[in-house]
Amino acid sequence: xxxVKQSPQSLIVQKGGISIINCxxxxxxxxxxxxxxxxxxxxxxxLIAIRPDVSEKKEGRFTISFNKSAKQFSxxxxxxxxxxSATYFCAAHTGGGNKLTxxxxxxxxxxx
Amino acid sequence: xxxxxxxxxxxxxxxxxxxxxxxxxxxxxxTTMFWYxxxxxxxxxxxxxxxxxxxxxxEQGVEKDKFLIxxxxxxxxxxxxxxxxxxxxxxxxxxxxxxxxxxxxxxxxGTRLTVV
Numbered sequence: 460x461x462x463v464k465q466s467p468q469s470l471i472v473q474k475g476g477i478s479i480i481n482c483x484x485x486x487x488x489x490x491x492x493x494x495x496x497x498x499x500x501x502x503x504x505x506l507i508a509i510r511p512d513v514s515e516k517k518e519g520r521f522t523i524s525f526n527k528s529a530k531q532f533s534x535x536x537x538x539x540x541x542x543x544s545a546t547y548f549c550a551a552h553t554g555g556g557n558k559l560t561x562x563x564x565x566x567x568x569x570x571x
Numbered sequence: 572x573x574x575x576x577x578x579x580x581x582x583x584x585x586x587x588x589x590x591x592x593x594x595x596x597x598x599x600x601x602t603t604m605f606w607y608x609x610x611x612x613x614x615x616x617x618x619x620x621x622x623x624x625x626x627x628x629x630e631q632g633v634e635k636d637k638f639l640i641x642x643x644x645x646x647x648x649x650x651x652x653x654x655x656x657x658x659x660x661x662x663x664x665x666x667x668x669x670x671x672x673x674x675x676x677x678x679x680x681g682t683r684l685t686v687v
Contacts, residue, residue, distance in 0.1 A: 491674045502577070502664045502678035503615070548614060552674055557603060559666075559676060561614045 463551050465562030472569050478536040480565045482549035485530065491552035493559075494523065494534045496545050503548060507534070539569045573599050575667045577679025584655055584686055592650045592682045594665030599675075600645035601667035606638070609662040609681075621648050655686040 464483045472478045482492075491510055495503035509516045509523040509532065516523045522535040536543055549562040574597040584590045594604060602623050607615040619635075621627040621642035629635045637659075639651040648667075652659050663682045669675035 493674070493676075495678075500662075500681065500683065502575075502666075502681045504678065505676070508674065557668070558617065558620070559605075563614050564612075566612070 463549060463560050463562040465549050465565060467565060468563070469566040470568070472536075472539045472567065474539065474541060474569055474571050476539050476569075478539045478543065478567055478569070479533055480547055480549070480567070481531065481533045482562050483529075483531045484551050486551070486553070487530070488553055488555065489551035489560075490554040492523070492525065492532050493550050493552070494521075495548045495550060495561075497548065497564075498545050506547070536567075539567075541569045541571060544568050573667075573669050573672065573675060573677040575601075575665065575677045575679045577665050577682055579682060580680060581683045582685070584684070586656055586686055587654055589651055589653045590655060590684060592652075592663055592665070592684075594648045594650070594667065594679050596646045596667040596669070596677075599667075599669040599671065601648075602645065602670050603668045604642055604648035605666040605668075605676075606640060606648075606650050607664045607666065609664060611662075615664060618650075652684065655684075657686045660684055660686045 493508035494506045496506045497503040507518050507521045520537045525532040547565045550559045576595045578593045604621045606618045618633045619627045619629045621640045627640035642648040665679040
């Protein structure tokens with residue numbers, strides 16, 4: 460019940476295209492859903508996050524869509540750029556447990 | 572913004588020796604810090620949660636005698652890998668939570684440990 464399922468495992472997108480990464484969860488106690496971007500040899504950096512009382516959040520080229528009834532959320536990267544090539548992790552926060560549960564990661568490659 | 576410094580970024584040690592990794596919150600006081608382990612092309616696996624001034628809480632399957640965690644101050648947590656073996660080679664990442672900011676989790680830049 461603590462799992463966060465993430466797909467796809469890897470993704471290749473053309474420059475200027477839209478990258479979409481999906482996550483699903485079971486635990487209704489999760490109260491915060493961040494997305495992290497990680498470059499090789501570096502720690503994850505917070506990209507954007509959403510709370511379950513909001514259906515969509517947009518920050519620049521990055522948008523989170525959240526479907527509470529389906530227990531799913533997704534990251535959309537508009538106008539994808541080669542510099543966006545990285546591994547992306549969704550995560551879910553357990554309020555009472557003070558803990559982040561990570562998805563399995565998506566390796567994104569944006570080609571010219 | 573919140574900054575977490577992790578040191579060293581890379582370390583090579585011999586089998587049987589111990590190595591210490593430091594995690595510092597630079598501009599905030601972190602009552603809670605977390606240590607993760609990450610294998611190549613895999614997700615982050617939480618190893619333990621440390622609270623300042625108290626014993627760390629280890630996740631199931633993590634050997635607390637091998638991975639010693641100390642959180643002696645509000646800005647410093649250390650992970651010591653004792654009697655290191657080649658299978659301990661991995662990428663270790665710390666995270667600190669800023670209690671003032673809602674959901675304020677910030678990650679360090681990671682430490683690549685290689686045991687030879």
